[in-house]
Every structure is written in C-alpha cells, then in structure tokens.
Amino acid sequence: MNPLRGRLAVVGVAEADLGVVAPGLTEQDLIGQAATRALADAGIDRTEVDALFCASSVQPAPTLNAAEYLGIRPRYSDGSNIGGSSAISHLLYAAGAIEAGLIEVALIVYGSIQRSEAGRLITPASVSIWEEPFRPRWPLTMYALAASRHMHQYGTTREQMAEVAIAARRWAQLNPKAFERGPLSVEDVLTARLVCDPLGVRDCCLVTDGGGALVVTSAERARGAPKPAAHLLGCGVAHWHRDISQMPDLTVTAATESGARAFAMAGLGPADVDVVELYDAFTINPILFLEDLGFCAKGEGGEFVAGGRIGPGGELPVNTNGGGLSYCHPGMYGIFTVIEAVRQLRGEAGDRQQEGVEVALAHGNGAVLSSQATALLGTEATLN
Amino acid sequence: MTESASPWIGYQEGLAAGELRFQRCGDCARAVFYPRVVCPHCGSTALAWEISSGAGTVYATTVMRPHRQEPYNVCLVDLDEGFRLMSRVDRVPADGVRIGDRLRLLKEAGTAPVFVPADRS
Numbered sequence: 001m002n003p004l005r006g007r008l009a010v011v012g013v014a015e016a017d018l019g020v021v022a023p024g025l026t027e028q029d030l031i032g033q034a035a036t037r038a039l040a041d042a043g044i045d046r047t048e049v050d051a052l053f054c055a056s057s058v059q060p061a062p063t064l065n066a067a068e069y070l071g072i073r074p075r076y077s078d079g080s081n082i083g084g085s086s087a088i089s090h091l092l093y094a095a096g097a098i099e100a101g102l103i104e105v106a107l108i109v110y111g112s113i114q115r116s117e118a119g120r121l122i123t124p125a126s127v128s129i130w131e132e133p134f135r136p137r138w139p140l141t142m143y144a145l146a147a148s149r150h151m152h153q154y155g156t157t158r159e160q161m162a163e164v165a166i167a168a169r170r171w172a173q174l175n176p177k178a179f180e181r182g183p184l185s186v187e188d189v190l191t192a193r194l195v196c197d198p199l200g201v202r203d204c205c206l207v208t209d210g211g212g213a214l215v216v217t218s219a220e221r222a223r224g225a226p227k228p229a230a231h232l233l234g235c236g237v238a239h240w241h242r243d244i245s246q247m248p249d250l251t252v253t254a255a256t257e258s259g260a261r262a263f264a265m266a267g268l269g270p271a272d273v274d275v276v277e278l279y280d281a282f283t284i285n286p287i288l289f290l291e292d293l294g295f296c297a298k299g300e301g302g303e304f305v306a307g308g309r310i311g312p313g314g315e316l317p318v319n320t321n322g323g324g325l326s327y328c329h330p331g332m333y334g335i336f337t338v339i340e341a342v343r344q345l346r347g348e349a350g351d352r353q354q355e356g357v358e359v360a361l362a363h364g365n366g367a368v369l370s371s372q373a374t375a376l377l378g379t380e381a382t383l384n
Numbered sequence: 385m386t387e388s389a390s391p392w393i394g395y396q397e398g399l400a401a402g403e404l405r406f407q408r409c410g411d412c413a414r415a416v417f418y419p420r421v422v423c424p425h426c427g428s429t430a431l432a433w434e435i436s437s438g439a440g441t442v443y444a445t446t447v448m449r450p451h452r453q454e455p456y457n458v459c460l461v462d463l464d465e466g467f468r469l470m471s472r473v474d475r476v477p478a479d480g481v482r483i484g485d486r487l488r489l490l491k492e493a494g495t496a497p498v499f500v501p502a503d504r505s
C-alpha cells in the first residue's frame with residue numbers, strides 16, 4: 001500500500017467572505033479571515049502551525065506575505081503555483097512532508113479580491129509570444145478552442161454544456177453562500193451573449209472575491225480533532241503543457257494521469273466515489289474531467305451530464321456547492337473543491353447534503369487545461 | 385545550428401523572409417514547434433531548421449467577440465509537416481472557419497503566420 005494513503009487528514013476548512021467583499025479589504029485580509037476560521041474549525045491554535053502553503057495570482061512569494069500577516073513562523077514553506085489546481089497539489093506535498101517528519105500542522109490558504117479590484121480574472125499568466133499575435137483572451141479563448149474540438153470530435157452540443165451550468169445553478173440554490181442563485185434555464189444559457197464561440201457568457205465561471213483555507217495534520221493527530229477528519233486516501237498531480245497550442249490533444253487532459261494516480265493510491269475507482277467536486281471554469285470542463293477521471297468513456301461526457309444526472313437528485317452529485325459557475329470563483333478555485341468535499345464527508349452541507357458520503361473527489365484544474373490535481377478524501381471508515 | 389544560435393531569432397529571420405520555419409529532430413525525426421534548443425519528444429539537441437510548405441488543416445477554432453469591436457477568428461492549425469500553431473484564417477468571415485478546413489499560409493514577409501483557405505487565391 002502507498003505509505004501516503006491516509007497519512008494526512010483535513011481537520012479544518014473555511015471560506016473567507018465571498019462574492020463582493022467590503023471595500024478596502026485586501027487578499028491578505030481574506031487569507032486572514034479564512035485561516036482564522038479554519039483554525040477555529042480544527043480547534044488548533046495558530047502557534048501550532050509549522051507549515052504554510054499558498055499559491056497566489058498577485059504575490060511572487062506568497063507564503064512570505066501570508067506568514068507575516070498571520071504572525072506565524074513556518075519551518076516549511078511552499079508557494080508553488082500551477083494555477084487553480086495548486087491547493088490540491090499542496091495536499092500531496094503536505095502528505096509527503098508529514099510522512100517525512102518535516103511538519104505536523106499545515107495551513108493551506110488562498111485569497112483574491114479580483115472582482116472588487118478589476119472586475120475580471122486577475123492572473124499573472126501572460127499569453128506567450130507564440131500566441132500573442134493572434135489576440136486570444138487568456139484563458140477564455142483556450143477553453144473555447146477545446147470545446148470546439150470536443151463538439152467536432154464527439155458531437156457534444158451546446159445544450160449538453162448548458163446542462164452543466166443548470167446543474168451548478170440548482171446546487172447553488174441549495175447553498176446560501178452561493179453568488180448566483182436565481183433561476184436559469186437551458187434556453188437562458190443558449191441565448192446568452194456569445195463571448196467566444198461556442199461559449200456564451202453563462203458557460204463561463206463567475207468573477208468574485210473570496211478566499212479559503214484548509215488545516216491539515218497527520219491522521220494520528222486528527223483523532224483529537226473536534227470534528228470528523230477527512231482523510232486523504234489518494235492524490236495525484238500531472239501537467240503536460242502550458243500554452244493551449246502545445247496541448248497534444250484538446251479533448252484529453254492530464255486529469256487522466258492525476259486521477260489514475262489518486263485512484264491507485266487510494267485503491268479505489270470512480271464507482272466508489274459518492275460526491276464529485278470539479279473545477280468548472282467553463283461548462284466544457286466537467287465534461288472533460290468526468291471522462292478523464294473515468295466516470296464515463298472518452299467522448300460520452302456530453303451525454304453523461306444531460307438529463308439532470310449531475311444535479312440535485314441526480315445519479316452522480318457533481319459540484320454540490322454550485323461550483324465556479326454559480327457559487328464563487330475568486331481566480332484559483334481549487335481550494336473550494338476540497339472545502340465542499342470535506343463538508344459533504346462531515347455531513348454539514350445543509351440543504352445540499354448527500355446521504356452516506358464516505359468518499360469524495362476534489363479535482364483542480366490550472367491555467368488552460370494545463371495542470372490537473374485530483375484528491376480522494378474519505379471518512380474514518382474508509383481508512384482500512 | 386551552433387550552440388549559441390537563438391531559436392527565436394532564427395524563427396524571426398524566417399518570418400522576415402516570408403518563410404514559416406520549424407525544426408526537425410535529427411534523432412527521432414519528429415517536427416518541433418515552437419523552436420527550441422532541445423527536442424521535447426526525445427531530449428535530443430540535434431534540431432535542424434526546415435521550411436514549412438504552409439499547407440495545413442484547422443484543428444480547433446473560435447470566434448472572439450469583444451465588446452463593441454469586430455469579431456475575429458482564432459484557431460489552431462496542424463501543418464502537414466506534423467506540427468501545430470495558433471493562428472487566424474483571413475479572407476473569410478470570422479465565423480466561417482470550420483475544423484478540417486484546408487489552409488495555405490499567407491506569405492507576407494515580416495508578419496506572424498496567418499492562413500487563408502487553400503482554394504482561395
């Protein structure tokens with residue numbers, strides 16, 4: 001068995017204020033909110049944190065900013081940034097560091113005020129010199145190209161992609177923290193302003209402020225935690241390209257590898273997963289990831305999401321918080337997939353709580369389908 | 385290619401001469417684009433310039449629709465020699481580009497490589 005299986009447990013999760021935050025709040029303030037709330041959730045004092053993980057869209061050395069702000073003095077510091085999947089990759093690196101005896105309690109944090117500051121995605125990623133002359137808009141154009149290819153190759157339709165947005169909205173209507181909770185029909189999605197064919201404005205994620213934090217520790221130490229721990233059963237990271245023009249096949253992402261690694265470590269398969277939390281930057285994303293993670297065959301994702309299968313009451317609950325499409329999207333969304341997975345495992349997801357959740361999958365995507373990171377989290381019962 | 389030659393400059397010199405240059409690996413024989421100093425397929429540094437015929441096929445395509453501006457095409461083109469790049473198809477409406485369309489390079493010295501439909505003069 002993989003020595004990292006079950007080695008790490010998530011014992012605290014929290015969001016910062018989400019949506020449009022109070023004027024003048026900074027991303028560090030949001031990190032402060034989320035970290036404080038997550039530590040309280042874990043029943044762990046700030047002074048016990050010896051490791052800090054933070055990816056940022058604005059700071060080149062974000063753990064320095066966050067540690068200074070929080071007044072913690074980590075002995076292990078990881079600001080690695082592979083885009084929106086970073087927080088999930090941090091789970092794997094933290095598990096390795098726990099196994100190596102380097103750390104005991106880690107804080108994984110993220111914050112952004114992109115909506116208040118710019119009203120659009122703030123990203124340090126620039127279009128490369130090989131793509132810049134053609135005026136693509138990062139990252140929108142790149143996802144539109146991937147959607148065009150999936151539609152061409154597999155007959156995926158805009159109606160099927162709209163089903164992803166509808167499912168997200170129906171979940172959001174069950175989540176009081178979600179940003180967009182109004183009614184939304186397939187017709188609304190299809191007739192919304194086209195921004196980058198075949199993507200309309202309702203195929204695109206929100207632009208919100210927000211932040212999140214995870215407190216993680218060893219499985220042994222987690223036994224004393226006030227709330228049930230979410231155990232990291234498996235985790236995998238993979239990336240193959242940075243620019244979309246370097247992606248070998250626009251219909252196949254590196255989630256095929258990150259997912260396979262996570263499932264192999266966990267000794268589980270897609271059929272064992274009770275809830276699925278995927279980074280839905282655009283409506284094509286969950287379709288690609290459900291295929292690449294093995295929930296359906298390649299090319300069948302469009303059909304798979306149709307008919308309400310991934311919405312409330314459907315066969316496979318996907319993005320039970322409302323996702324980046326309807327709940328919140330402060331730039332690098334990955335951390336929120338873990339927060340929701342943990343809440344579903346604990347049974348504290350309120351109106352959207354699924355029954356008998358033992359295994360949850362959290363999947364992050366970074367840049368332009370570039371980096372993929374998959375985590376499988378389970379209850380105490382799944383450890384053995 | 386000598387060790388000190390810049391792939392970027394070699395590529396730009398090609399564009400200035402109205403050529404679309406790419407590299408061919410001397411060890412694994414695969415096409416390499418964008419130009420670089422090491423083959424991403426096999427790790428070889430035996431990369432040599434070749435000039436593309438400019439014949440290619442649309443692999444993926446989109447229409448950018450910026451607010452209060454003219455829509456424009458952005459696409460990925462697979463060149464017959466076995467490499468892919470981002471580009472645009474001119475001389476057709478922005479929404480008139482289809483995956484699978486055959487293209488030819490518009491040979492205009494000094495500009496980034498832009499394509500037109502293969503059957504368009």
Ligand SMILES: [Zn+2]
Pocket residue numbers: 409410411412413414423424425426427428
């Ligand atoms: Zn080679």
